[in-house]
Each structure stands twice: as structure tokens, then as C-alpha cells.
Amino acid sequence: MLLHLPRMDGYGVELRVKNGPALAGRGAEAVKDAIATTITTLPEQLRRSLTWDRGKEPAQHAQLSVDTRLQVYFADPQSPSQRGTNENTNGLLRQYFPKGTDLSRWDADELDAVAHALNTRPRKTLGWNTPAEALNEHLLSVQEAGIATIA
Template structure:
């Protein structure tokens, strides 16, 4: 007899009417006491996500990590809806952090009109996230700008601009499927050591974000043969340059 993981989850949660007992919840890393079955969240995709940009349409080369330049991204959120953007390269695990400061101009506009555009006010509206990603990727060599995978957050509703203006294809995970960008999820877990939940992330300057990214990128990883992400990236770029010289020579 085979029992699906969904049935196991439900048997645990149903015992206390949809929630785990307090002592069990305390043992979970996420501390999440409630769970929504996958069937309930299917079909909740955002209007700006079409079939051709879903993760199922992503090139097959992304999966085995043999080809560099494919990124995963997300936002980590803090107090008063502050946010930091995270980009992680799948092959080398190299991390870039995006500074998303509060938008003071739009905050003043909200105070005048009471429109309540909270995401834009806090600096992680669609335009702010688009511009931050564009600024980060334009510093990278062309071979490291192959694709970006994100979840279906409203902050990516201007994703077409990145493809049209900067040649960066964007692909979206299925709704409520963070495991489809697992490299980024793992990195976000590491980042919480530096940016704990419940703190104001807007208090961190670009220099502070760069310092944290440098700390992660200089951290040896077992999956990289105990090289650091920075070393793996440097080696990758050196090999690419050597291949280019050999081809032209």
C-alpha cells in the first residue's frame, strides 16, 4: 500500500482541527501551524503570468545546472513591509542582494490621496523591483544573464520590461510552490541569520547588503566541492574566457 505525503500531512494537521499542537509547532523550523492543501491553491495564478513564461516552459538546460547564468529570485520581507531582493545563480550559488529603500515620494502621495499603495511606498512595487534587477544584471557578463525564475508575486508584474529592454527571460513558479526555486529558498534561510524576521530591513544600506552578500559568497559549500560561490564564479568566468580565446585563435 502506498500513502501520499499529502495524506500524511493532513492526518497530522486534522488531529487538531487544521492546526498543529503548540508543542509540535515549536519544533518546526518555519513555525507554521496551518497548511493549505495544494489542490486548494491551484489555478490562482496572477493575471500577468501566461503559459509561455511558466516554469514548465523554462529551457531544459536550467535543471542540471551545467549551463551558468540562470538565476532564482525572491523578496525577503521585514517589519512595516520593508524588503530586500535576493538573486542566486543556480550553478555557483553566487548571491546578489537588491536594495529596495522606501519610496518617499510615493509615501507623500499616499498621505495626500489615501490610495494605500503600500508595496510601492515601501520600495518593492513592480517598478522598483524591475529597476533593481535591471541595475544588478547589467553589471554581469552576457553569459550570466540567461534567465530568472521568480514566484508569482505582484512585484514582478513588470517582468516583460526585463525581457524586452535587457534580454532577460523571466519564468514563474507554480502558485505556492517555493520548492521550484529551492536554491533561492535555501539562500534566504541563510540570509535570515543576518536579517531576522520582524526587523526593519529598510534600515540596511547598500554597503551593508554588499557586505552580507560577500560573506555568503565567501562561505565554502559542500555542493561546490568546498569551494566558495565567489571561487566557483571566478573559475567559471575564467573557463569561459579561455574557451573564447581558443575559438577566436
């Protein structure tokens, strides 16, 4: 899932406040709101935790946990192996958005198209299934495991 971060309300209209929203209008509050809105569309068993890298974006992590009941963990510094899937996905995203690309020029529909392309692309680590197929199989297995049968 790729998240589009629209400008925050009041950006460019209200005077800039020290320690207020980020200059681009896409600060930690916008990140928290985008994650909360998107992650709650997933089944509960798929949104138990989030492992985050270091940076300014997770500054609202405590409120994100309260809003979504999501456990937030932080990777150790210089430990990309703790976020392996994320690091691999970042590499795939570089095929669409080379380093230094201004991401503000992409809208939500364009990001959805890139997410769809990546989610329908077979992966060796998934036995050449696509991420969409693997997710669907997982959800079906969880659903079947929860169904009681009468013998």
C-alpha cells in the first residue's frame, strides 16, 4: 500500500508556526492520519504491528497507536535487515521513482497504479506468486481456520 500525503489544511494560507507543520505541509501528523486511514481498511489480523525506521515522520507514533491499536516498533539504527520487506519494496519503488524524484507531483491515483503494478508482479520469495495472490491465500486460510465444522 502506498500512501498519498496531501497538503495539510491551512498550508500556504496560515502563517508558519515554530514547531508547527512541516514546510511542505506533509509532517508527522499527515503521515499519522494517512496511515490510520489506510491501515484500518485491512483485516485486523493484518494490522497488528508496524516497524518504523528512524526519522521525523514517526513523531506521532503514540497517537497512531491510540487511534488504531497498532503496536509500533522502531528498527535499530543501521539495521535494514530488521525491515527486510520494506527495504526490498523501496528498491522496487526506485524503478518508478528514482532517487531525488519530487513525489509531490504524483497524485493518489498514480500511486495506486504503481501499487497495483507491484502487487501483481510475481516474486521469487513468494514461490512466484504475486503479493496479491499471497495475501488472498492467507486471508482464505485464516477464514477457513475460523470456520467450525460439524462431523
